[in-house]
Amino acid sequence: MSKNIKVKSVLDSSLVEDIPLIEVFVDFVTDPRNISKVVLELNARCPTPELNHLKRVKARQVLLFPSADIKDEEVFSILKDKGFPVDLLKNEVHRVKVAASPPLVRQQYVKCHSAWPCNFHADKYLEKLHTNTLFQGEELKQISIFMDIAEEVGHYFCSSSGVVIVDPKINSVVAVGFNERPELTIRHSIMVAIDNVAKTQMGGAWSTADNSCDPKNENVNLNGIPENILVKLKEKYCSVNFGASVFTPKNGDPEGPYLCTGYDVFTIHEPCVMCAMALIHSRAKRVFYRMPSVNGALGSLCKIHTVKELNHHYEVFIVEEENINSSS
Template sequence: MDACGSPPPVKRNRQSPTDNEDSVGIRAVLSDEYNEIALIKVHSCQLETKQQLQSVIQELSQKLPRLQHLKRVHDRNVLICPTSDIGDAETLEEHLQRYAFSTNVLRALCHQVKVVEVPARMPKLRVQYEQMIQHWPCKFHPNHYSESLRNGSNFSISQRIFHKRMAQLLARLSRDVNKDRPVGICVDPRQSSIVSIAGTSESYSAHGHEHCSMLLVDFVARSQQGGALKSDLSFVEDGEKAETTLRGLPKAYYDYLKKNEAYQDLKFGAEVSRKCQPQQQVLLNADHSQGADNLTKYGPYLCTGYDVYLLQEPCLMCSMAFVHSRAKRIFFLRPSDNGALVTRFQLHAVKELNHHYEVFQFTTDGSLT
C-alpha cells in the first residue's frame, strides 16, 4: 500500500521472447536410411560340419565378397548371395560354378539351401540394429552424433533457446512486417548474428526468383558485395570502418527489430568478406562437408557455414539454391504442399549432390503467432 492506503498498480508483465518456448520443439529430418528397415532375400545353406566352415568362408570372401555388413555365418547357416544375383534361367549351383568354387565348397554351399530375408544395409542407429538382428546378425558401428540427432540431444540448452526464438521471430516478422507472407532469416551461428532477412513479395507466385529463399540467398550475397536481383527495398548502410556488414538487411525488418524492446539483445551483421584471395576459388578447393570450418578459415562465401530459418518449407528450386550456396543447416516452421525437404522429397538425402545440409523442422502446438 502507498501513503494514501491505495494498493500499488498491478504491473503488466512484458511478453518475453521465450514465452512460447515450451510450445515449440525441434525435430531433425533424417533420411529414410535412418527410419526404415530394408530387407533383401538371400540364398543360405546349412553346413553339415563345423570343419567345412574355414574353407567355405575363405572362398566366399574371395569370390562373392558382398554382404559385408552382415555376419556371414549364423548357427552353421551361411549366407551365399542375394537371390537377385541369379538369372531367371540359372540355378544356384550353376551360378556358383561360374565363380570356379572348389568341388568340396560347392557341395557344401548347395546343402539344405533356403531363402532368408536379411538387412539390406548396415544400421545407422541402435534402434535399427536391435530390429535388424531379429532377422540376421549384422555389424554395427555406433555414431553418437546420429543418435543425438534422433533423440534431440544434439543442441545445447542455449542453442535450443536461440533456435526456438528464431521460429517465433519468423512468425512475428511475417505477421507484423510482411503481411503474413513467408519470411526467412540467415544467421552466422558462430556469433548467433543475423546476416540477412528476406520476405516473399506479392508477386512471388508468378516469379520463381522472388520466392523467399531465393531472395534470402541473394541478400546474403549483398553482404558480400554481390547480389544479382534488382530490388526496390532499402537496405541498411554500413558505418565507416565497420567490422561487420549490415548490407544484407532490409531496413523494414532491421528497424522493426531495433525498435522492439523484446529484441534489443539480438546481434546483427555478417563478417566482412576477406580480400586476400578470390573466395570462390578458395571454397571450390575446400572440403564442403566442413562448412563451419571453412567459414572460420576462409571467411564468408555465399551461405557457407550459415544457418537458415524459414517460415515455410522450401520448394525444390529453393532447396537446390541452398545446396549451391553451401548452407549449413535449414530450419523451417510450416510444411508446404510443394516442399522438397519433407513433404514431397528429401533433397538433402540425395547422395549424388556435392553438398549436403542438415534439416530441422520446428514442431508447435499452434500457439506460435
C-alpha cells in the same frame, strides 16, 4: 508462457526406411570345430562381396551365397564345381532372408541383426540426427528465437513468410527476407534473403549495396537487414546479435566464398523447389522450417537436399513448438 520445442530431422529415405531383405542359401556345419575352416573355404571359393556387411556364421549355420534363380538341389553341385569340400556341410540347405545392404543407423541394425548377424559401426552424429536428439537446452531456445524473428519479419512486411539467415560462427542474424510476390514473381522470401546476404558481400542483384557498417561496430555489416525492421528487431530481441562480418576480398578476388557458406536458414514455410535449389547453390549449412508446404521441396513434395547427384547437401529440420502454460 514457455514453449515445448521439438526439432525433427528430415532425413534421406535410406535412413528412415527398413533395409530391404534378400534370400540366401545357408547350411549347417557338420562339426562345429570346422567352422573356421568352412568360413575360409567359402570366402576363397564362394566370395560374397555384396554381403560383406553380414557375418558368415550364425550358430552352426553358414551363409553360402544369394539364392538368385538357383534351385535348392543345385546348391551342392555349385559348391563342388567351385572346389568347396562339401563334406564339411550337412547337406540341409535352406533359404533365409538377410539384409541386402549395410544398416546405417542403430534402429536398422537391430532389425537386420535379428534376421542374420551383421556388422555395424554407429555414427554418433548420425544417430543424434535419426533420434532427433542433436539439439538440447540453450540450442533449442536459440532456434526458437530465430524462428520467432522470421515470423516477426513476415508480419512486419505483411508477408506470408519470413526468413532469417544466421552466421553460427558469430551467432548473428546476417540477413532477413520476406515474400515480395505476386508483383515480383521470383522474389520468394528465401530468394530475397539470399540476395540480402549478397549485399553484405559487396553484391546483390535487386538493389545497390554500399557495404555500410554498424556505426557502433565497424566489423559488422548491416546491409542484409532493412533499416526499418532492424530497429524493431533490436528493440524486441535485445539479446540477439545482428549483422554480418565485414566482407574482405582475398587476393583481389571480389567473389570470395559461396554466399551462404556455413550459414543457417530459418523460414516459416517449407521452401519450394526454386528456393531449395537456391540454398544448395548458395551452400547453406542447415535449414529450419515450421510449416510443411504442399509444394515443399524439403520433405513434402520431395527431398532435394538428399539427392546424391547434387554437389552440395545441407541438413534440414522441422521445428515444432507447443506453448505451455507455466502458471501453477
